[in-house]
Amino acid sequence: MKKKGLSDIPKEYAFNKGGPASKWRRIIAFIIDLLVVDFVLFFPFRGILTKIMPTASFKETYSYLQSNPSISKTINIIMLFFGILTLLYFAILEWKLGQTIGKIFTRITVASQTNKLRFWQCAVRSLFLIPVFPFVLLWVIDPILMFLTKTNQRLSEILSKTMVVNKYN
Amino acid sequence: MEKKSNVKWVIIAVVLVILLFFAFIFAGIVALFFGLSEAERIGTGNVALIHINGLILTEGGGGFFDEDVVSSTKIKLDIEDADADPTIKAIIFEINSPGGSAVASEEIANAIKKVDKTTVALIRETGASGGYWVASATDYIIANRMSVTGSIGVIASYLDFSGLIKDYNVTYERLVSGKYKDMGVPFRELTPTERILFQKKLDLIHEYFIEEVAKNRGLTNEQVNDLATGIFYLGSEAKELGLVDELGGEEEAIAYLEKELNITVEIVEYVEKPSFFDILAGTLNEKSFFVGKGIGSALTEKKANKLEVWA
Numbered sequence: 001m002k003k004k005g006l007s008d009i010p011k012e013y014a015f016n017k018g019g020p021a022s023k024w025r026r027i028i029a030f031i032i033d034l035l036v037v038d039f040v041l042f043f044p045f046r047g048i049l050t051k052i053m054p055t056a057s058f059k060e061t062y063s064y065l066q067s068n069p070s071i072s073k074t075i076n077i078i079m080l081f082f083g084i085l086t087l088l089y090f091a092i093l094e095w096k097l098g099q100t101i102g103k104i105f106t107r108i109t110v111a112s113q114t115n116k117l118r119f120w121q122c123a124v125r126s127l128f129l130i131p132v133f134p135f136v137l138l139w140v141i142d143p144i145l146m147f148l149t150k151t152n153q154r155l156s157e158i159l160s161k162t163m164v165v166n167k168y169n
Numbered sequence: 170m171e172k173k174s175n176v177k178w179v180i181i182a183v184v185l186v187i188l189l190f191f192a193f194i195f196a197g198i199v200a201l202f203f204g205l206s207e208a209e210r211i212g213t214g215n216v217a218l219i220h221i222n223g224l225i226l227t228e229g230g231g232g233f234f235d236e237d238v239v240s241s242t243k244i245k246l247d248i249e250d251a252d253a254d255p256t257i258k259a260i261i262f263e264i265n266s267p268g269g270s271a272v273a274s275e276e277i278a279n280a281i282k283k284v285d286k287t288t289v290a291l292i293r294e295t296g297a298s299g300g301y302w303v304a305s306a307t308d309y310i311i312a313n314r315m316s317v318t319g320s321i322g323v324i325a326s327y328l329d330f331s332g333l334i335k336d337y338n339v340t341y342e343r344l345v346s347g348k349y350k351d352m353g354v355p356f357r358e359l360t361p362t363e364r365i366l367f368q369k370k371l372d373l374i375h376e377y378f379i380e381e382v383a384k385n386r387g388l389t390n391e392q393v394n395d396l397a398t399g400i401f402y403l404g405s406e407a408k409e410l411g412l413v414d415e416l417g418g419e420e421e422a423i424a425y426l427e428k429e430l431n432i433t434v435e436i437v438e439y440v441e442k443p444s445f446f447d448i449l450a451g452t453l454n455e456k457s458f459f460v461g462k463g464i465g466s467a468l469t470e471k472k473a474n475k476l477e478v479w480a
Contacts, residue, residue: 044195047196048199074199081195085191089185092184
């Protein structure tokens with residue numbers, strides 16, 4: 001018999017019982033997750049960035065990075081790796097538990113439109129966290145679609161056939 | 170139900186720990202490969218403080234035995250870094266150096282001259298010879314009245330062991346192509362012609378030194394030539410002679426910059442923090458190697474045709 005995991009949420013659960021999670025719950029959950037990621041995963045990079053980045057206005061920082069291509073490159077590499085780590089945080093927890101820390105506190109969960117939530121679905125729905133083209137386009141497209149669709153789905157959620165729903169129990 | 174919830178938090182903790190582990194590994198790799206452990210900035214502010222302490226050489230300064238060596242390569246990087254940083258409005262060079270290699274001194278002096286910001290040299294105990302060459306490239310020199318400065322001259326003296334090896338019945342087998350190839354080896358005396366050739370080269374470097382100081386300080390070559398006997402001057406004497414602009418210390422340097430730039434000075438200290446590989450390389454370098462091999466042999470093993478000129 002196939003073992004049923006925590007993330008095996010039936011289709012009818014998502015649409016009929018729990019229902020799509022509200023935008024505000026989702027935003028609060030995302031903010032909580034960002035705080036966790038910033039506090040825990042960004043911690044090792046903080047020292048490096050403090051050393052190489054000036055504490056200055058946006059304009060001064062911009063011109064500093066313009067005149068220091070090697071520093072810009074280092075920062076880009078750090079941000080890319082940090083983006084991958086953040087994607088893994090979201091993807092692994094959503095795959096294993098259906099929830100991240102933020103979603104646990106706001107009592108929402110990720111549901112699959114197919115029967116079982118797969119890792120690739122969790123990875124695709126978090127692709128916007130990778131700070132390189134074309135994924136950065138999702139920073140604009142994703143929130144717009146979330147506000148336009150009835151199910152509050154982002155583009156990456158539509159593509160990954162997932163939806164965030166209220167936790168039912 | 171509670172058990173399920175506990176399992177959930179354990180999974181979250183494990184995932185976070187694993188990701189944090191990878192974050193630390195990557196941060197370490199970045200710090201190592203991008204040389205971030207080499208120069209550390211202490212504090213945040215608008216004026217960079219770069220230390221030039223010890224013998225000025227082109228390389229070195231990383232190993233356990235190189236504490237009194239400053240590398241022109243590293244200082245140049247610090248200068249370029251401070252110059253490129255828009256938050257830095259001026260640079261103070263705190264100098265405590267008896268000089269060093271003429272090439273390394275000029276490299277630092279040239280890097281200072283390229284800076285678009287106000288530069289100040291603060292001579293502490295010693296800013297002599299190559300140390301003074303570096304100071305002269307800044308916009309303003311401040312020294313303590315008892316600081317040792319000046320000493321505008323060039324030296325390439327070495328020990329001649331030819332008598333000693335003769336006493337021990339050791340023969341120097343001269344195998345060269347090019348009659349001056351082993352000029353300056355410590356195993357034979359210089360010929361009169363070689364002495365003249367050697368002296369000419371030193372005089373030429375001395376001339377460059379004088380020209381640079383004259384240009385940097387707004388003096389004539391003749392004025393500097395009169396002072397460039399190799400003698401050192403106390404800060405108070407140097408002030409009288411126009412080699413130093415003001416007597417004082419860090420407070421005077423800050424006051425000068427605040428008045429000149431109309432800013433409140435906050436110091437950012439550039440500290441050379443050797444990386445693990447620096448320490449390793451420095452420890453395995455020539456000098457450390459000689460500690461094991463014997464100081465005596467190190468002194469006698471002067472490489473043929475390696476003219477060491479100190480300013």
